[in-house]
Amino acid sequence: VEQRDVQGLRERRPEVLDALLDRYGREIQAVAFLIVRDRADAEDIAVETILTAWHRAGDLRDEASLRPWLLRIATNKSLTHRRRGARVVQLRVVPDIHLRDTAPDSVARIALLAGVASLPPQMRAALVLRYYADLSIEEVAAALGKSPNTVKAQLQAALDRMRLALADEGADRAVRHA
Amino acid sequence: MHDNRLEEQLRRALHAEADALPFRITSADIHSRLNSERRLFMTRALAGIAAAFVIVAAGVLVFATRPSAPPVASSPTPSPVASPTLGSSPSASPSSSANADRPFIGSADEAIVYRIEGTDEDAPQADISLFAARPDGSLRSLGMIAGSTLPVDAHVDRNEINGGAVLVSERGYAAVRFGPGGDTSEAKPGVAVYDLLDLARQPVVIDGGQFGMVWGPGERLAVFDNQIVIFDALAGSRSTTTIPRDVVVARAWSADGAGLVARHETGADLLQYEAGVLTLDGAFNVRTPLPALYQRTGLERPYGGGRRADIPCDQSGPGLDPKLTGCWVVVHGPDGSARQWRAGRTDRKLPGRVDWNHDGSALWGVVDPWPDAPAAVRQVEVLLLTGVEKSTRVATVRVQNPNEALIVGFAGGDRELLVLNGGDKGGNLVRVETSSGKATVVGGSQRLDGFAGWAAAQESYTAR
Numbered sequence: 254v255e256q257r258d259v260q261g262l263r264e265r266r267p268e269v270l271d272a273l274l275d276r277y278g279r280e281i282q283a284v285a286f287l288i289v290r291d292r293a294d295a296e297d298i299a300v301e302t303i304l305t306a307w308h309r310a311g312d313l314r315d316e317a318s319l320r321p322w323l324l325r326i327a328t329n330k331s332l333t334h335r336r337r338g339a340r341v342v343q344l345r346v347v348p349d350i351h352l353r354d355t356a357p358d359s360v361a362r363i364a365l366l367a368g369v370a371s372l373p374p375q376m377r378a379a380l381v382l383r384y385y386a387d388l389s390i391e392e393v394a395a396a397l398g399k400s401p402n403t404v405k406a407q408l409q410a411a412l413d414r415m416r417l418a419l420a421d422e423g424a425d426r427a428v429r430h431a
Numbered sequence: 432m433h434d435n436r437l438e439e440q441l442r443r444a445l446h447a448e449a450d451a452l453p454f455r456i457t458s459a460d461i462h463s464r465l466n467s468e469r470r471l472f473m474t475r476a477l478a479g480i481a482a483a484f485v486i487v488a489a490g491v492l493v494f495a496t497r498p499s500a501p502p503v504a505s506s507p508t509p510s511p512v513a514s515p516t517l518g519s520s521p522s523a524s525p526s527s528s529a530n531a532d533r534p535f536i537g538s539a540d541e542a543i544v545y546r547i548e549g550t551d552e553d554a555p556q557a558d559i560s561l562f563a564a565r566p567d568g569s570l571r572s573l574g575m576i577a578g579s580t581l582p583v584d585a586h587v588d589r590n591e592i593n594g595g596a597v598l599v600s601e602r603g604y605a606a607v608r609f610g611p612g613g614d615t616s617e618a619k620p621g622v623a624v625y626d627l628l629d630l631a632r633q634p635v636v637i638d639g640g641q642f643g644m645v646w647g648p649g650e651r652l653a654v655f656d657n658q659i660v661i662f663d664a665l666a667g668s669r670s671t672t673t674i675p676r677d678v679v680v681a682r683a684w685s686a687d688g689a690g691l692v693a694r695h696e697t698g699a700d701l702l703q704y705e706a707g708v709l710t711l712d713g714a715f716n717v718r719t720p721l722p723a724l725y726q727r728t729g730l731e732r733p734y735g736g737g738r739r740a741d742i743p744c745d746q747s748g749p750g751l752d753p754k755l756t757g758c759w760v761v762v763h764g765p766d767g768s769a770r771q772w773r774a775g776r777t778d779r780k781l782p783g784r785v786d787w788n789h790d791g792s793a794l795w796g797v798v799d800p801w802p803d804a805p806a807a808v809r810q811v812e813v814l815l816l817t818g819v820e821k822s823t824r825v826a827t828v829r830v831q832n833p834n835e836a837l838i839v840g841f842a843g844g845d846r847e848l849l850v851l852n853g854g855d856k857g858g859n860l861v862r863v864e865t866s867s868g869k870a871t872v873v874g875g876s877q878r879l880d881g882f883a884g885w886a887a888a889q890e891s892y893t894a895r
Contacts, residue, residue, distance in 0.1 A: 271834065283449035307465070341681070342680070344733055347694045347721070348683045361440065369444075384438060385445040385449060413530055415441060
């Protein structure tokens, strides 16, 4: 399937845009969102990523690497994206399903996500590509234009900060329950 | 790095966060952006050719007439035409003589439709023809907006992502959104407001609008940019509303005119928020449930009976059968449940979006029943999805490109809906009578570009 998509990209067949959106759109949007933390921006980046792939299909050397290549484009766009001045969304974004959950697992999840949001963008991107997109260290390094050792060090530092975020949350809860 | 428990916890947290994110990008969005890019490319190319021609012509002229003249200072491009000031003077109000007794411009069953004139989509200052479309499909002219009244280099914005290019208020004010046409254009994004009862009058021009516009009660127009400009067409006045930090705002007025529907994000987790209304003084007020909404077209009804509909298109997404292709509808209940509503058969493709019906019991959508059909027989089916595996075919509509066919409006009680049949060669509109399935092409063979609102009626929708 990937080879067919790559072939379609190189031949500029319009239907390949639909195929890329179907197969990779949601994941691209998710990666962008986890990095930029804004729904509208993430949607923009996802559209831009697919169109960039359309225009630069010749840059893709390895046909088997379409997915990491797309995620690399999305990551680069996320890291360089200029935040929208206005925060205008479609109506369906507003009264979304409302879940308030204070179960321990949820509390830990919220603490972790707050920790992720507080990371520097490059470190956050490395974390998202590794633990959300499940890319290998080498693929993350290629996406960010860094050496594998640098990425390993960034991930180590990020995990240390996650541990701190969880520990802080645990301490806060202990105080609240005292 | 070998803390497997932490890594697993992190994976779960990231997936929970990302999977809660609705996926709303459609094929139409991608193709629309690609077409915009192509138009931009053509504009640049033509500008480049024109500049090169000017240089060559100037060179030839200099050479022919002044062979002994000193070298001409190089000036590779002609000076751009100075852009006009987009801000309007107070006297430009289209409504100084207007009042609450201002008549409607048509009857309740007439749909206001428009055509952007000219065959060259890249041409700036295009004229726009407006019509009232009767139920039998015939057109009554409401007049023509002269493109020369738009700023120099202004291109009517055809990007559907931010809503239509032309929206008409309940009492006949037409707002036209425009933007720059290419790198050589000096025009800024803006909105021009015309009085359809007096088209000879100069428009009021409002800066901004890159994120769309929407008419509200009392002939007030909200223009979205880095802030929101509220233009009162009856009074001819305008004010500015600042969007507070941590608030996102939708292009939807509350029916009581208090303000615009908004969401206040209260925590690091996106699931922590309050829904309500951003009032015109910039205050966010929690409103539970959300108030009824004012709608000129009846479009955009994302919630029904507490449920939300999503159209995942990724085969690995939640609720999808991996054997199926295309996009499918997943309905999320207020209890967190998710059920897949299929469009009847498994080989149909559901492009675009779905909208709830007026009482929130079912969903409207257009479905491509034959994705590989030859161009001459392409069509979409208008479906009413009433539940899991249940759907009713209401009508069949011939289209150029099923991926660009959209429902763009609903009449009261869903008695009628409008389908925009977009395409590379221009589009048209089809009125569909929902009780009988009768589909009437608006204006016969005439090309039309969009639906701007009902002539004498407003629709309301309760978003819950």
